[in-house]
Amino acid sequence: MRSPFPAVKKPAASFNWRLLGADLAVGLVFFTYNFRGFLAYVANHWAPQWLANPTLSVLRFTENTLAFTGAGTAWSPLLAEWLVVGLWWYLAILFVTSLVFMKPGRLANGLSGLCVGLGSVVLLSWMGVVLVKIASTVGVILAFVFSIVGAVFHFISTLVAVIFPYLAGIGLAIGVVYALVHLVRALGLTLVKYALAAVAATAVVWLTVPLLRWCYASLLLPILHFLAPIVAWILAAVGVVLMVVLAFVAVLGVAGALVFVLGMLGRLAIDQFRTAWEGGRGERPMALAGFSVGSAFALLLTVTAGLPDVAAGIDVAWHEHAWMLNTWSPAASHFQALPDAVAGAFAAMFQHASAPVFDAVVLAALLTTAAVGAMWRREAEEDAWQARYISVEALKVGAALGFGLLVLVIAANLPDDS
Structure with a gap:
């Protein structure tokens, strides 16, 4: 005798929409009959009118079908x-x-x-x-272990915080001296040339700062004032598009x-x-x-x-x-x-x-x-x-x-x- 219930078939190349439809139909029936009070509350307080009236009609139908059983x-x-x-x-x-x-x-x-x-x-x-x-026992054990580890870490961090400035200062001084000695040995007079070039470049930049300020105030700033409304409009449009996309994703998530x-x-x-x-x-x-x-x-x-x-x-x-x-x-x-x-x-x-x-x-x-x-x-x-x-x-x-x-x-x- 053939079973009247849809059987779960092996995965095929195409999606089984009939099986999904049967699952959703039966699931909707079970949800509607088991959560009548919740659905009635949602329909009366949260749902819009175009959705509340069909929902209440469906709930009345469920009550009538249950009354048909005699109970x-x-x-x-x-x-x-x-x-x-x-x-x-x-x-x-x-x-x-x-x-x-x-x-x-x-x-x-x-x-x-x-x-x-x-x-x-x-x-x-x-x-x-x-x-x-x-889980509570394991939590107590882990809390005890973490307290011990925290105490050890606090002791070590306090010790390092006291000693570290001195060690860092000594290490930095040794590193600077070693780097200077190594550069002098490796470059010789070339190091002096690089130092003079750096000083000259700094002086040139310092002298050109007023020119740069004038270019910014007279040329760049008007352009920025002109582009500001356009950029603001583009950002607002992008924000609206993002809100629409997020709302669409949220609707898809709820539906899923x-x-x-x-x-x-x-x-x-x-x-x-x-x-x-x-x-x-x-x-x-x-x-x-x-x-x-x-x-x-x-x-x-x-x-x-x-x-x-x-x-x-x-x-x-x-x-x-x-x-x-x-x-x-x-x-x-x-x-x-x-x-x-x-x-x-x-x-x-x-x-x-x-x-x-x-x-x-x-x-x-x-x-x-x-x-x-x-x-x-x-x-x-x-x-x-x-x-x-x-x-x-x-x-x-x-x-x-x-x-x-x-x-x-x-x-x-x-x-x-x-």
Whole structure:
């Protein structure tokens, strides 16, 4: 069955404008639905009228499309129920397809990818905390070393500042004497001729200074007065041209940054859905599909850090609709696993955010895509690059990160003096 998502092709001689257009379109959709409040504020306060009205119309369209899902723009318990039930149906499909196709590795890889995806935000947060601690420790060590080097340099510079004038005077006197002796030996009377010529040239210049002053005042200065307005006009024109060029470059820079951000968001979204769809290609693609689903669920839990009602609704839906482990609270466990500083930052960051309705709808669509993709057995031979760097190296990195998570959590919880 052919994948409906645009695939990343190998670099060709010509630029792939269709791929860029797909990335920008999907990225624009994700940006518009996720940052409705920010776009509405910009349209009402900063944007001109000709741009504000279309932007507000697009925002109203996004609200209407979200209302069409039955959840509206406010969080609904129905969304949480969809997600929990969809996740368990996805796991059931993984279990059934692994039995039907007699491929137990599909289930194992899918579950491992799902677990790694669920812990990805927590793992990255702990890695960031440990890196900050390491950086602060290295900073203290470097500050101590620099203080020692600074003290030594200050001592040496003070000593040199006291002794240098005397040494410089003695060296200069020795150099002058040596140069005079050497010139006299080398040139003899010729040196006297050069000295007399220098004195004569100085006298001639001194006598011609009044003539030079008259030439400057009578000839050169009127020419400069005549050229001054022309030069000023040319400089003003050059300044205007430079301002236009700088404004054009700034517009291009902003447009390039916007295209980069939207294209990156679109490519990530397309790759996430494409990875979920291609889970049925084998055991390792199933692990990547599980990681896509798990990471999307982890990001949804992270967004609800500042929305306790939404987080509680997800936990309640899990307690009521989970097929097993129904005493576990995913949102609460996610926040408790985060470092205190990171959890506090997320809570402050998303305290005034709108309910992640669009993220929940996208996760539901991603679960549907992954479930349908898992039911199709379309295994294909992996090329050398995929087998080497995705299949082998990715598993090694995943295992190392899983072991490193335990080490990082232990290290981050040690006392500061340890």
